[in-house]
Amino acid sequence: MFEEPVTDTGQAEQPGALCVVTTAIDGVLVVSAAGDIDHNTCHRLQRALDDPETAACRAVVDLHEVTFMDSSGINTLIAAHHSLHQAHGWLRLAGTPASVMRTFQLVGLDTVIDCHPSLDDALNA
Numbered sequence: 001m002f003e004e005p006v007t008d009t010g011q012a013e014q015p016g017a018l019c020v021v022t023t024a025i026d027g028v029l030v031v032s033a034a035g036d037i038d039h040n041t042c043h044r045l046q047r048a049l050d051d052p053e054t055a056a057c058r059a060v061v062d063l064h065e066v067t068f069m070d071s072s073g074i075n076t077l078i079a080a081h082h083s084l085h086q087a088h089g090w091l092r093l094a095g096t097p098a099s100v101m102r103t104f105q106l107v108g109l110d111t112v113i114d115c116h117p118s119l120d121d122a123l124n125a
């Protein structure tokens with residue numbers, strides 16, 4: 001796989017804060033998040049998904065290091081999914097921790113956005 005340079009859109013300053021790093025693998029935008037995704041931090045995830053410099057029609061959000069996600073994060077993912085779908089692309093989620101996946105299942109997000117156990121699985125689906 002061809003991997004392009006990494007862009008860091010925010011450091012996690014404290015435990016639970018959100019760090020988002022973007023890279024591209026074979027033309028797919030990969031957004032890796034670590035920490036809490038909530039009302040105070042979801043703008044970092046949104047900025048990474050909307051960044052014109054890393055714009056892509058296909059994206060994977062790697063959530064394996066996410067410790068918490070509230071409705072703000074879910075809304076950010078739904079908006080990105082909708083935007084990419086309109087551009088004839090797709091959004092996939094990878095490595096979602098069990099606690100976050102439970103929330104996705106409760107609200108039905110797992111039936112709207114493809115969820116995969118790992119980044120490799122999401123990239124190769």
